[in-house]
Amino acid sequence: MLENLKKLDREWFLAINGYHSPFWDPFMIAVSDRRFWIPFYALLVAFLIFRFRRQSILMFMIIALSLIAADGISSRIIKPYFARLRPCHDSSLSETINLVAGCGGKFGFLSSHAANSFGIAMLFAFLLPERYRYFKIFVFVWAALISYSRIYLGVHFPGDVLGGAFLGIVLGWIFGLLFRKLLVRYPYFSV
Template sequence: MLEQLEKLDQELFLYLNEQQSPFWDNVMVTVSDKYFWIPFYLLLIGYIIWRYKLQSIPMLLMAVAGIGLADYVASGVFKPYFARLRPCHDPEISAIVNLVRGCGGQFGFLSSHASTGFALAVFFNLTLSDRYLIFKILLVTWAVMVSYSRIYLGVHYPGDTLGGALVGTGTAMLAVVGYRFWLRKYTRFQHKPLA
């Protein structure tokens, strides 16, 4: 059963990875670049501080905790434990992988990009008011795009990104529990957002 899943994962990877073009190469390199997103993160932090005032302190701290935990579980636990080679390091298929820019570390299960992206997106989907539906959809779309870019660039199997997304979702949910507990315990951090 596990061998069949790995074979399916490999076949899906090869199909998705061969959908290449010079235009999309540049787009996916940019989408996958963590430094490209720094202005986005700063705007998000600034907006949350402006909108939520004192409540932004536990919100941002627990978001960082969820994202940090997602990264640790993906890179510090899963990658060394499972030691699954990235497609670009896998001798069985590395010769036919469309590698756009660099391969990265030896192991790929789980994708840290997927785990941290989904941790951020899910955390804010669960903590922000429902009036931010479009913003919530954009966050999830962003996390999916970042995850897909890792397959496109030849450095992760779809299973790596799916597993990363699940871990990120789980750590985000834990962070939300911590955030809500914080608000209940320390009521001075509660703030009704501006209309």
């Protein structure tokens, strides 16, 4: 069964990674680069401070803790434990892979990009009131785009990305619950 899943994962990877064009390559490189999103993050920080005032302090603390947990668990625990090579380090794929930019570390399961971005998306599903539902949808699309870019660039299998997304959603949910409990316990942070 595990071998069938690995085979399916490789087939999906080759199908997704095989769709390349000179137009999309630089776009996917940019989407995958954390620095590309700095203006978006700056606007988000300004919005949270302006809209939520004191509550934004608690939001930033929870977001930071969630990112530390997602990145630490994926990079320092799961990747070394499973030791699954990234597609770009897999010699059996060297003839068929479209490696657009650098490869990154040796191991790929699970994707830290996916864990971090889906963790943030899930947190915003908790942190923001219902009237921001379109923004909540946007951050999930944003997380999916970042995750897709990792497969397109040849640095992760789809299973790496799905595993990272799952970890991020679970951690976002846990830290979202923590945020709600802290708001009740410390009313100073309530809006």
